[in-house]
Amino acid sequence: xxxxxxxxxxxxxFLYLLIVVLAAMPASAAxxxxxxAPKTQDSSRLFVPFGPYPRPMPHPIAVGILVRVPSAYFAIxxxxxxxxxxxxAFALKPRQAYLISGGQIVDMSGGPSFSLPVDKRSVIASAxxxxxxxxxxxxxxxxxxxxxxxxxxxxxxxxxxxLESYLFGVVPSEMPANWHLEALKAQAVAxxxxxxxxxxxxxxxxxxxxxxxxxxxxxxxxxxLAKEALSARQAVLGTIGQVLKDSNRVKPGFYRATVGDTRExxxxxxxxxxPSATLEKMVGVPNxxxxxVKKWDIxxxxxxxxxLGQKKNTEVSGIAxxxxxxxxxxxxxDVNQQGDNWVFEYRxxxxxxxxxxxxxxxxLASAGWSYFLxxxxxxxDPDGILRLESINRPGRFMLTYPTAPAHQIRQTAxxxxxxxxxxxxxxxxxxxxxxxxxxxxxxxxxxxGGAGKGKPTSSKTKKPVVQDETPTPSDDGLTIExxx
Numbered sequence: 001x002x003x004x005x006x007x008x009x010x011x012x013x014f015l016y017l018l019i020v021v022l023a024a025m026p027a028s029a030a031x032x033x034x035x036x037a038p039k040t041q042d043s044s045r046l047f048v049p050f051g052p053y054p055r056p057m058p059h060p061i062a063v064g065i066l067v068r069v070p071s072a073y074f075a076i077x078x079x080x081x082x083x084x085x086x087x088x089a090f091a092l093k094p095r096q097a098y099l100i101s102g103g104q105i106v107d108m109s110g111g112p113s114f115s116l117p118v119d120k121r122s123v124i125a126s127a128x129x130x131x132x133x134x135x136x137x138x139x140x141x142x143x144x145x146x147x148x149x150x151x152x153x154x155x156x157x158x159x160x161x162x163l164e165s166y167l168f169g170v171v172p173s174e175m176p177a178n179w180h181l182e183a184l185k186a187q188a189v190a191x192x193x194x195x196x197x198x199x200x201x202x203x204x205x206x207x208x209x210x211x212x213x214x215x216x217x218x219x220x221x222x223x224x225l226a227k228e229a230l231s232a233r234q235a236v237l238g239t240i241g242q243v244l245k246d247s248n249r250v251k252p253g254f255y256r257a258t259v260g261d262t263r264e265x266x267x268x269x270x271x272x273x274x275p276s277a278t279l280e281k282m283v284g285v286p287n288x289x290x291x292x293v294k295k296w297d298i299x300x301x302x303x304x305x306x307x308l309g310q311k312k313n314t315e316v317s318g319i320a321x322x323x324x325x326x327x328x329x330x331x332x333x334d335v336n337q338q339g340d341n342w343v344f345e346y347r348x349x350x351x352x353x354x355x356x357x358x359x360x361x362x363x364l365a366s367a368g369w370s371y372f373l374x375x376x377x378x379x380x381d382p383d384g385i386l387r388l389e390s391i392n393r394p395g396r397f398m399l400t401y402p403t404a405p406a407h408q409i410r411q412t413a414x415x416x417x418x419x420x421x422x423x424x425x426x427x428x429x430x431x432x433x434x435x436x437x438x439x440x441x442x443x444x445x446x447x448x449g450g451a452g453k454g455k456p457t458s459s460k461t462k463k464p465v466v467q468d469e470t471p472t473p474s475d476d477g478l479t480i481e482x483x484x
Contacts, residue, residue: 069156171232174220375388
C-alpha cells in the first residue's frame, strides 16, 4: 500500500512539472510542430520486454477517452513504445511530454517523431516491472494501453484494458468510495453487467467510432487511476466476473442515484392499506388487534401470519392472503394498524428497467443487507428470482436464491413471491383445493378433516404448529396445517 501511495505521489509531481513545461512553451509550438521536418528512429533494432496490451486480459473493453480531437498530449511513467501490427515501431521515453497532432507523435524535447499510419491502429504502451500498464493523457492517468485511430487531421484515443481493471475506476466514479462495502459490491455487479451488455455488438459506438463505451454519463463515469480506492477495488474483486442474467442474456444493469422521490421507489418497498372489516372477513377473526409475520420461507414469502383478535386468534397463509389482497409479492415485511386500517408493507417486484437506486442500495446496506439481496430488490426476474452468472464460466449460474435461514431473512431482506413445489397434503388435515375453491369469499383458516366444513377452528381447541424448519404450503395454498 505504501509503494502505491509513493507511486501516486511521484506521478502527481511529474504531472505538475509536465504542466509547467507545457505552460512555458510558445503558444505557436503545438500549431507548427507538424510543419517541422521530423527526426526518425530506426525501428529495426527496437526491442521492448512487453507487448502492446496488458496480459492476461480475458475481457478487454475499449473506452473512447479522446474522440476525433485535433491534438492531445500524452506521457508514460516507465519506458514504452508505439506498436504497429503488434510490433514495437517507435521508442517512448518515460516522464516526457509527447504531442499527437497532424498524424504525428512528436517528442516535445526535440527528439525523433513518428508518423502514424492511417489504415491501422497504433498502440501506445508502457509497462512496469510488475507488468502493470499506465499512461497519461487528457489530464488523467489510466490503466491499460492507448490505441490511436488516425483520421489525418483528427484522431481518436481509445483506452484498452481488462474489464475488471476498468471497473476499478468506474465504481468509485459512480458511487462514493466511503459508502458501505455491500452497496459498492452491488454497484460493481451493476456496472459490470452494463459494460458487458454494451461491449462488442451491444455497443452504440463500436460501428461508428471503433470503441465500446465513453467515460461519462452517456455510458458510465470512468475517471482513471486517481479515482481508484481500496474499498472499490475490494468490491470489484469480491464480485469478480458476476453479471446479471435474464433469458440467457446479460441484463444492462441500469442504475441511477435514485429511481424515484419516495422511500417506496428507492427501496423497492410497497405498502397497501386494508380496512379492518375487509381483513376480518377474509381471515374469519373479528375485532383484530394484531397481525404478525411468524415465518418466512427461503424465498422470503411470509408463509405464516398470526392473526390476534380480542377473543380468538388463528394462523393463515401469508402467500394466499397476499394473493387475495392483490399484492405484487408475498414478501410481507411488516403490518401495522393505522386507525381503522391495517397497513401491509411488502417488497415490490424487480424494477430492472429503471435500475438500481444507488442511494437506496446504501440505505439497505447500512441496514445489514448483503449485495445479493440488494440486487434482488432491483433486478429480480418476473419469476421472482435473481440470477447471477460468471462471465469467466459461461453457462454456470452462481446464485439463484438466498440461502439465509428463515429466522434471518427478516433482518436481511424478505424476497419475492416464488411458488414452491406443490406437496400433496395429508387427507385428514387439509381441505383439497377443489373444496377450497367452492368458498371464494370465505375466511382463510385451517379446517381439520371431519371438523365441520366452513367452520373456523377455535384457538381454544386447536393450537397452530410452527416447525423449526420452513414448512411447505399445501396444494390449495390457502391454509396452514393445524394439529389434531
